[in-house]
Amino acid sequence: MLKNRLTYWNEAGTDEAGRGCLAGPVTAAAIILPKKFSNTVLNDSKQLSEIQRELLLPLLKQEAISYGVAHIHEADIDRLNILNASILAMHHALQQLQPKPKEILVDGNRFKAFKNIPHHCIVKGDSKFMSIAAASVLAKTARDHYMVKLHEEYPMYNWAKNKGYPTKEHREAIRQFGLTKYHRTSFRQLPEQTRLEF
Numbered sequence: 001m002l003k004n005r006l007t008y009w010n011e012a013g014t015d016e017a018g019r020g021c022l023a024g025p026v027t028a029a030a031i032i033l034p035k036k037f038s039n040t041v042l043n044d045s046k047q048l049s050e051i052q053r054e055l056l057l058p059l060l061k062q063e064a065i066s067y068g069v070a071h072i073h074e075a076d077i078d079r080l081n082i083l084n085a086s087i088l089a090m091h092h093a094l095q096q097l098q099p100k101p102k103e104i105l106v107d108g109n110r111f112k113a114f115k116n117i118p119h120h121c122i123v124k125g126d127s128k129f130m131s132i133a134a135a136s137v138l139a140k141t142a143r144d145h146y147m148v149k150l151h152e153e154y155p156m157y158n159w160a161k162n163k164g165y166p167t168k169e170h171r172e173a174i175r176q177f178g179l180t181k182y183h184r185t186s187f188r189q190l191p192e193q194t195r196l197e198f
Helices: 050-063 074-080 082-095 130-153 168-177
Strands: 011-017 026-032 066-072 103-107 119-122
Touching (some): 011 082, 011 130, 026 082, 026 130, 066 074, 066 082, 066 130, 074 082
Parallel strands (some): 011 103
Antiparallel strands (some): 026 066
16 A cells, blocks of 8 residues: 655655657656645556546646656667666656655665755655655656657557557567657667667
8 A cells, every 4th residue: 555655744756657668758757745645546657557547647736736747858868878867857857846845755776866855765666655656647647648649740650559668569660660760779679680770
């Protein structure tokens, strides 16, 4: 069962979505929830259905004291590497919070200090703490909506369904049509290739 850690009233949770994708941005969210916030459905976004995430989205936005969402795009992912890009996305999301948090809960085991605010890395934190789970839902839904828009430009990759993840369908489309400007060129796009040309 998820719980509120809440050492401080304005403790922020942060998480990202899209680290393992072949195309599109990595997206992060940060959120400060009220002390007494509770929800029986909220969980790690990967454990929720798309319908559940979409139903939670307006509730989280309405109930949050503050939240922020940020995308880091393909060129920066290729330049920075995916770990650094993910942390940068979390920093950009945290930067949007008002008031500024007094403590940060981070999903995972890697982070870089943000504005000298104390932070705690929690492995599988999105299945343990409500603020991280809420951030995971915000990040996942924001990224999914973004990929649906990109699908309109490149429908042959079916990003509306696979969201840029390395599914068999996505990789078959890469074999047939090659890479787009939204693909991460630093990633291994196909199992048998280490580099693909545009």
